[in-house]
Amino acid sequence: MLQVEAGDLAIAYLELGPTGGTAPPVILLHGFPYDVHAYGGVAARLAAAGRRCLVPYLRGYGATRFLSLDTPRSGQQAALGIDLLAFMDALAIPRAVLGGYDWGGRAACIVAALHPERVTGLVSGGTGYNIQNIPQGSEPEAPEAEHRFWYQYYFHSERGRRGLSENRRELCRYIWRLWSPSWTFDAATFDATARAFDNPDFVEIVIHSYRHRFGGVAGDPRLDAIEARLAAQPPIAVPTIALHGADDGVDPPSPEDTDATHFTGPYQQRIVPGAGHNLPQEAPDAFADALLAVG
Numbered sequence: 001m002l003q004v005e006a007g008d009l010a011i012a013y014l015e016l017g018p019t020g021g022t023a024p025p026v027i028l029l030h031g032f033p034y035d036v037h038a039y040g041g042v043a044a045r046l047a048a049a050g051r052r053c054l055v056p057y058l059r060g061y062g063a064t065r066f067l068s069l070d071t072p073r074s075g076q077q078a079a080l081g082i083d084l085l086a087f088m089d090a091l092a093i094p095r096a097v098l099g100g101y102d103w104g105g106r107a108a109c110i111v112a113a114l115h116p117e118r119v120t121g122l123v124s125g126g127t128g129y130n131i132q133n134i135p136q137g138s139e140p141e142a143p144e145a146e147h148r149f150w151y152q153y154y155f156h157s158e159r160g161r162r163g164l165s166e167n168r169r170e171l172c173r174y175i176w177r178l179w180s181p182s183w184t185f186d187a188a189t190f191d192a193t194a195r196a197f198d199n200p201d202f203v204e205i206v207i208h209s210y211r212h213r214f215g216g217v218a219g220d221p222r223l224d225a226i227e228a229r230l231a232a233q234p235p236i237a238v239p240t241i242a243l244h245g246a247d248d249g250v251d252p253p254s255p256e257d258t259d260a261t262h263f264t265g266p267y268q269q270r271i272v273p274g275a276g277h278n279l280p281q282e283a284p285d286a287f288a289d290a291l292l293a294v295g
Contacts, residue, residue: 031102075209
């Protein structure tokens, strides 16, 4: 495990593959409630193909820590985006291929949209265009979607905060089962990741993330200008492959690709059979293939 000071954080990360070569490095970003173990198979395959891979723990996960006690423990989307940009700057990475899903996919989409000169290609798992439209966050979804988002509304209450704090492993394991119904993971696989949830900021950041996206709490005021740009739903121009697990229990693929209009560069949607929400861990070959295809 390596660590680098980047922006507000000391970011813990894994690195695999050669540091030389002309191909851009690949940065792989996990989601909630997962960690760097999601990319074990993907990173190993890319490293074997001669690609440098970096897999950071997001804020609130694993050994990543805030540098100051005074920094707001924000989980808002703009914070994830600036963390990724700061990570690239700290490691002197001018351009990279970005791969992510869930929260990590959101960070990747934000940097690709706002800083396309830093991104050579993008793989976005679960939701192709993963930038939240927070001004419309209070608009109701279809009933079946509202049902799938139960955990988000649960986290809006003090009962939900306590549930996450006191039962974080049981709750996250249950989410894994719901979101990846065709994935048979064992206790050792879950436990390897669950240790990342012991981060002292995990609960606060998760709760803030799910409350902020619905306008329930204020964000970090330093990020207001970035959130204003994201509210405009900026297009993504870099080469992109959107990956969807056919069995995704929280964000299933729809018959119509409604995300396609947000991409102005080369874009392709791929649906992965037999995979759920945790795409890189459930279907590492499909995820690695997509990354190699975009950059």
